Amino acid sequence: MTTKTFTVPNISCNHCVHTVKSxxxxxxxxxxxxxxxxxxxxxVAWDAPANWEKIESLLKEINYAPA
Ligand SMILES: [Cu+2]
Numbered sequence: 742m743t744t745k746t747f748t749v750p751n752i753s754c755n756h757c758v759h760t761v762k763s764x765x766x767x768x769x770x771x772x773x774x775x776x777x778x779x780x781x782x783x784x785v786a787w788d789a790p791a792n793w794e795k796i797e798s799l800l801k802e803i804n805y806a807p808a
Contacts, residue, residue, distance in 0.1 A: 749782075749806070751806070762776055768796065
């Protein structure tokens, strides 16, 4: 399992947190998603078939690109 913590500048409230968590959670292979509106930090844990490229492009698609 791979875990990565990164900043998403566009996270501004709990709705954003909810969106990021549910969208990433739907990606096959993603095991857990933690996000905070206060720190704008997201931690994702994943296994194959997910990978960082897929996670990053999904986040860009929904306008929550990682910094
Ligand atoms: Cu928001």
